[in-house]
Amino acid sequence: LCLPELPATTQGINLNKLVKMSPVMFNDQNNELYLLFLFVSFIVLIAAYFFSVVFQLGEDTFNRAKLLNVGYTETIKDAEYDCFIFSDVDLIPMDDRNLYHCYDQPRHFAIAMDKFGFRLPYAGYFGGVSGLSKKQFLKINGFPNEYWGWGGEDDDIYNRITLNGMKVSRPDVRIGRYRMIKHERDKHNEPNPQRFSKIQNTKNTMRKDGISSLMYRVVSVKKYPLYTNISVEIGKPPPRPLKG
Template structure:
């Protein structure tokens, strides 16, 4: 009886060992095929990455980060020294136009200025931006080419935050853009509008295919990336609601902060006035020019056109212009002779930084005021 029980026990043990061996074999095979599949996936991704580097529309295929050249329809022209092979042209699909509403937008943004900011950080966060602050979407053909112009003097602290927030926003918006800082040379009275006229001229000298111009103060950050930085059928006012105004439009004719005009719209109003020295008035003059030329200002929804302003003291040599109210009343008489057609300035220096192009100019000083009486 004892021998019988011992035999049954041994049989059960043998069966258990066999089952364990079979289970071990199955697990080994699963692991083997999993590793083999990972190797196949790695090599396929490696080959795909190499193929993308060789893609004619890839930014990394351009030596020294040079800007692409564009054909009449905005498509990048192929290099004359390279010819695609028959197999390549048969498999690769041409880029499609970028969607009207980019799919990668996130909506409302958290904007804060308490964290320390540096140009090195901005550069690390935006590796796809080319020298001079230029970018072109790699996966679609942009519908416009946008020059963003910022009047500037002694605002390096603000500029870091502006670049930190705006570069990612513009990339998500699928904008082909270049950023130009128009720096006023010297310490004479500041002239925002004249600097923007200079920016328009110098941006076109840099690339005559710009067809849209965004004029932005350096201390204003959009709070929603659905506020698309592009040009529209009518001149565009982007900064509808600033935090300093309680996120409301201060008055119906307000056109300050951030605005956009196409090349044809800008030329139609003869650009901006050159004779507004000091703070205030030039935005109302521009609004008058738009209205007098039969155009209307368009705006985004107030919930989307919100902006945060970096708080700061008023700049030295940018005191309120006491003549601004008189000048605004005379826009109809002055706009044909005062503007892009009468612009005079001296170019001091052009410096292409990793995240922007700096244009330093000397724009003169205001004429002496006549003594009263």
């Protein structure tokens, strides 16, 4: 995807090839609505775009970060991209000044969601929508593969960024505003009880857990004019330790 020429005010932005990807459960009911909103939004935001939507097949626990690793790996098989935007499927940008491009530092776009009262919930938050250049993504070994269930993976990614000598950049809080499509949490996306201990151990795990250790099986790839659906099997979470 070749982006159009942007105004000179976009200093610090890498104007290269960009792909946007979202991880979803196979039976997610928000996908068509989300793509409709994003189709309109991207006409304003960057004028040219391409989506990859990664579907996790089966009934096992959801793994957001691993699906994003899959999206990266599968997307670069078709073309050479320089910039990757990783977005949850239920978030809609509210301000067309929030440009989806890669910057000199890893970018956190969704800093002010309606569910958090349009404020950043805490300084190390990196969830929702983020952007990394290919160089930045590979420097942190991609995202962790071992966060099964809700929570923790975005904090692990933030740790990877800072441990590798980078800083998170963000838009102004008035610009990085998002609304969330209302929905119930999927039954296969319960909170991960191990997330807090894993976050504390990022320094020891990030070199062996990430894009370098990614394993999955592609079941189908369906290409449409504006986006590609990638359906995959990503395995099962390890058994949780018995209590007591």
